[in-house]
Amino acid sequence: MGKLLIVGTVAFDAIETPFGKTDKILGGAATFIGLAASQFDIEMGIISIVGDDLPQEYLDLLSSKKIDLSGVEIVKGGKTFFWSGRYYNDLNSRETLSTELNVLADFNPIVPDNFKEADVVMLGNLHPSIQLSVINQMDKKPKLVVLDTMNYWMDNTLDELKEVIKQVDIITINDEEARQLTHEHSLVKAASAIQEMGPKFVVIKKGENGALLFHKENIFFAPALPLKEVFDPTGAGDTFAGGFVGHLTESENISFNNLKNAVIHGSNLASFSVEKFGTERMLNLDQREIRSRLRQFKDLTQFDIELQK
Amino acid sequence: MGKLLIVGTVAFDAIETPFGKTDKILGGAATFIGLAASQFDIEMGIISIVGDDLPQEYLDLLSSKKIDLSGVEIVKGGKTFFWSGRYYNDLNSRETLSTELNVLADFNPIVPDNFKEADVVMLGNLHPSIQLSVINQMDKKPKLVVLDTMNYWMDNTLDELKEVIKQVDIITINDEEARQLTHEHSLVKAASAIQEMGPKFVVIKKGENGALLFHKENIFFAPALPLKEVFDPTGAGDTFAGGFVGHLTESENISFNNLKNAVIHGSNLASFSVEKFGTERMLNLDQREIRSRLRQFKDLTQFDIELQK
Numbered sequence: 239m240g241k242l243l244i245v246g247t248v249a250f251d252a253i254e255t256p257f258g259k260t261d262k263i264l265g266g267a268a269t270f271i272g273l274a275a276s277q278f279d280i281e282m283g284i285i286s287i288v289g290d291d292l293p294q295e296y297l298d299l300l301s302s303k304k305i306d307l308s309g310v311e312i313v314k315g316g317k318t319f320f321w322s323g324r325y326y327n328d329l330n331s332r333e334t335l336s337t338e339l340n341v342l343a344d345f346n347p348i349v350p351d352n353f354k355e356a357d358v359v360m361l362g363n364l365h366p367s368i369q370l371s372v373i374n375q376m377d378k379k380p381k382l383v384v385l386d387t388m389n390y391w392m393d394n395t396l397d398e399l400k401e402v403i404k405q406v407d408i409i410t411i412n413d414e415e416a417r418q419l420t421h422e423h424s425l426v427k428a429a430s431a432i433q434e435m436g437p438k439f440v441v442i443k444k445g446e447n448g449a450l451l452f453h454k455e456n457i458f459f460a461p462a463l464p465l466k467e468v469f470d471p472t473g474a475g476d477t478f479a480g481g482f483v484g485h486l487t488e489s490e491n492i493s494f495n496n497l498k499n500a501v502i503h504g505s506n507l508a509s510f511s512v513e514k515f516g517t518e519r520m521l522n523l524d525q526r527e528i529r530s531r532l533r534q535f536k537d538l539t540q541f542d543i544e545l546q547k
Numbered sequence: 548m549g550k551l552l553i554v555g556t557v558a559f560d561a562i563e564t565p566f567g568k569t570d571k572i573l574g575g576a577a578t579f580i581g582l583a584a585s586q587f588d589i590e591m592g593i594i595s596i597v598g599d600d601l602p603q604e605y606l607d608l609l610s611s612k613k614i615d616l617s618g619v620e621i622v623k624g625g626k627t628f629f630w631s632g633r634y635y636n637d638l639n640s641r642e643t644l645s646t647e648l649n650v651l652a653d654f655n656p657i658v659p660d661n662f663k664e665a666d667v668v669m670l671g672n673l674h675p676s677i678q679l680s681v682i683n684q685m686d687k688k689p690k691l692v693v694l695d696t697m698n699y700w701m702d703n704t705l706d707e708l709k710e711v712i713k714q715v716d717i718i719t720i721n722d723e724e725a726r727q728l729t730h731e732h733s734l735v736k737a738a739s740a741i742q743e744m745g746p747k748f749v750v751i752k753k754g755e756n757g758a759l760l761f762h763k764e765n766i767f768f769a770p771a772l773p774l775k776e777v778f779d780p781t782g783a784g785d786t787f788a789g790g791f792v793g794h795l796t797e798s799e800n801i802s803f804n805n806l807k808n809a810v811i812h813g814s815n816l817a818s819f820s821v822e823k824f825g826t827e828r829m830l831n832l833d834q835r836e837i838r839s840r841l842r843q844f845k846d847l848t849q850f851d852i853e854l855q856k
Contacts (some may be wrong), residue, residue: 328732423637424774424775424776426774426775427775447753448756448757448770450773457773457847458846459770459847461757461768461770464734464759465735466736467733468733495850495851498850499851502850502852529854532852532854533854536852536854537766537767538766538767538768539767539768539848539850540848541769541807541808541811541848542804542808543811543841543845545842545845
């Protein structure tokens with residue numbers, strides 16, 4: 239059983255979609271990553287920072303999923319990071335209505351002693367200097383460091399971001415961000431260029447158009463499961479990342495073939511996440527449903543062409 | 548060995564991409580469909596119309612691929628259908644610079660006697676009344692009728708188009724067209740709605756984002772092969788259709804599992820087509836290359852998650 243350390247936000251989200259809107263609900267990258275990874279038989283802890291306005295029940299909920307919260311700093315009198323956004327009709331584009339950093343503005347991550355020898359470190363989307371600080375606090379080099387980031391850090395802190403990229407084994411990034419980072423339109427070329435920056439493996443997320451895994455000349459593709467209704471895409475990318483690292487931490491195997499499976503596990507869990515607002519669906523998910531949908535992924539993608547004819 | 552009848556354009560194309568531009572070269576839906584289908588062990592004929600400005604060498608070239616041209620009318624003094632277009636940087640969008648119908652304006656398709664009992668009929672993108680006329684000339688109901696169409700006919704001849712859709716077994720259509728035809732954004736819902744209009748199987752093409760096959764509750768997805776360079780997308784959809792019907796005509800098996808394979812064969816051939824201008828790559832393609840790339844498709848999509856855990 240491997241040990242997974244996640245750094246990322248635990249936040250309030252307020253979401254508006256064509257189907258409805260929410261008040262402030264539980265969100266944040268570390269939340270979605272952790273809930274997805276909790277489907278695997280692993281030990282796991284989160285590093286984050288929140289204000290004391292975050293309801294205790296949210297923290298209890300994460301604890302109940304066997305997520306160690308000793309790395310979550312609660313700032314007295316502080317306000318929790320808040321994001322609100324509105325999705326357009328096609329749910330592929332969204333507008334950020336408000337971002338309030340609050341306590342996140344002064345986040346100084348502290349890796350708890352019992353996670354300084356974690357096998358896998360998942361660096362959720364955050365300022366690259368925070369991600370770097372976590373790497374530097376590890377007692378020994380983890381077996382695997384996975385980075386998620388976004389265009390905001392490319393626009394504003396590119397040099398620091400490149401320093402983090404140099405030190406990780408796997409990066410997950412969306413298609414437009416991969417293009418922005420490398421100035422290559424072809425995702426095949428972009429993935430090669432990113433591998434030259436450090437990571438041995440590159441995962442390019444394409445939202446409803448699936449995800450690509452690259453390693454040297456090898457490419458693997460997982461579609462998003464076609465759904466009758468996508469209700470709320472918030473957290474889908476983080477849920478993907480959580481399923482991906484959750485499987486890798488559990489299996490302790492980073493062969494390309496097992497990374498393929500990790501991409502499928504990530505896609506599979508993300509397909510649930512979008513069915514309800516926020517974390518709702520992830521909190522009510524059992525192994526039977528997960529396995530049944532993995533079978534749907536097989537039916538969706540597996541074919542049998544005889545190549546010896 | 549099955550017999551395939553294709554109706555569609557044989558045309559001049561003039562293409563501009565970020566990588567260069569062509570003079571008038573051989574193009575047209577029936578050309579691309581026929582060249583792709585010629586990779587299979589089938590009997591095949593084209594119904595089309597051209598002017599006597601079309602170089603004899605183009606016709607000879609199609610004949611050399613064992614495509615029966617007895618259904619191709621050559622209009623003395625007539626001019627061949629001409630399309631020219633320009634692709635933008637991302638190659639996903641294009642602008643039509645010119646469309647000259649010429650002899651196509653008075654196209655009255657005649658099915659040659661030796662194709663009136665074809666097993667498979669492929670209705671390439673054309674005016675629905677032309678497609679309907681071909682169906683009506685068949686001596687017996689073909690085992691399979693496949694329809695390709697586009698938004699232009701939805702805008703201008705929707706009632707006639709719906710009459711054709713009612714009579715076919717399979718429709719191939721792109722994602723935006725599927726949405727336009729059904730007023731459903733979800734492709735799963737759009738595919739259900741189209742099945743209610745007639746076709747038992749629906750193939751939704753998503754360009755560089757692959758293709759989906761739907762039949763009742765079954766869904767199959769084939770990605771486009773990720774390429775370092777897409778040179779010219781012209782004809783990719785028709786090449787896909789040609790590989791799809793070519794395989795079905797050869798195998799004479801329309802089970803869902805075999806339709807999956809047909810989608811892969813179509814995607815595979817389309818991945819070659821985009822590597823050069825127009826038909827150039829399809830004219831220089833051998834079985835060894837095709838098989839090798841089918842293996843790439845397997846590596847790209849096949850995974851092995853044990854579901855009995």
